[in-house]
Amino acid sequence: MTTSFGLYSQYYDLLYKDKDYEGETAYVKALLEHYATDPIAQILELGSGTGIHAEKIAEAGYGVLGVELSETMLAAAMPKAAQSGGKLDFTLGDARTFRTDRRFQAVISLFHVLSYQTSDADLEAMMETVSHHLEDGGIFIFDFWYGPAVLWQRPSTRVKRLENDEISVVRVAESVIHDAENVVDVNYTIFATEKLSAKTEMVCETHRMRYLFLNEIDRLLTNAGMYRVIAEEWMSSSTPGTETWGVCVVARKNAG
Ligand SMILES: C[S@@+](CC[C@H](N)C(=O)[O-])C[C@H]1O[C@@H](n2cnc3c(N)ncnc32)[C@H](O)[C@@H]1O
Structure with a gap:
């Protein structure tokens, strides 16, 4: 199975140790509690990463x-x-094809997992997976790269530095936008230096990201038997605009 997160994954938790997972979980929990019509016991997470x-x-x-x-x-x-x-519980699977007999009151997919599905067919397949596993009236919470902001701001080269007691990591992200396909190739080069030996390893990996527009999201949801309840800026809850790279959507599966 091919995945973008081959070598990159060994540095993932270190690279995102400054990410506000605590605050993000509180935000998602508040959305779950606010938008669920029935009490939520079981949640399916697609693209759960390091968990x-x-x-x-x-x-x-x-x-x-x-x-x-x-x-x-x-x-x-x-x-x-x-x-x-x-x-x-965690299992190996593909958000486009995963199937179990279990049904869930909520599905979540966080930190741009939807944007990793870069073709229309992949996006449609992931939405089908969500709809298949949701109970009627159940909710789907996800975030994605928001097209108007990507096109307005254009991706730039970014450098991130992080370290722990053993290693220091420098990650360079150089992006190439392909306007005709609504995708950005993020070319990561990671230099990881082991502090004790001063040995440096270099890892290169390209992550292709699809940026999406709300009318596309609505069409994808409708075709999979769901509808959009809200779209807001991730974490701030502001109305999405050209400054809003990450948009969060709460969708609901049609009843009956
Ligand atoms: C940026 S990471 C986010 C991981 C995690 N959700 C988090 O917030 O830390 C994107 C994750 O989505 C996974 N992913 C991408 N496409 C997937 C697919 N079709 N099925 C399952 N996982 C997928 C990647 O392997 C990666 O772990």
Whole structure:
């Protein structure tokens, strides 16, 4: 199975150790509580990565099944399941094709997982997976790269530096936009230096990201038997605009 998160995954938690997973989980939890019509017991997470959101959501009392395409990301998540007292489970799977007989009151897919589905067919397939697993009236919470902001701001080269006791990591992200396909190739070069030996490893990986527009999102949802309840800027809840790179949508599956 091909995935963008092959070598990159070994540095993922370090690269995002400054990410506000605590605040993000509180935000998602508030959306779950506000928009769910029935009490939520079980949540399906598509693209659960190293399992940080899932772990925090499970700590809040929900059962979470995480589905992840990358074996190395999944391996980093697994110990969290073992420590969760049965609240948390992770499995290898593809958000486009994953199927289980279980149904969920909510599906979540966080940190741009939808934007990793770069073709129309992939996006449609992921929406079908969501709809298949949602109970009628259940909700789907996801975020994605917002087209108007990507086109207005244009992706720029970014450098990120992070370290822990053992290694220091420099990540250079150079992006190429392909306007005709609504995708951006983010070319990552990672230099990881082991502090003790001063040895440096270089890793190169390209992540192709699809930016999306609300009319596309609405069409994808409608075709999969869902509808959009809200679209807002991720975390701030502001109205999306040309400054809003990450938009969060709450959608609902049609009743009956
Ligand atoms: C930016 S990471 C986000 C991980 C996690 N949700 C988080 O917030 O830390 C995107 C994740 O989506 C996964 N992913 C992308 N496409 C996928 C697919 N079709 N099925 C399952 N996982 C997928 C990647 O392997 C990666 O772990």
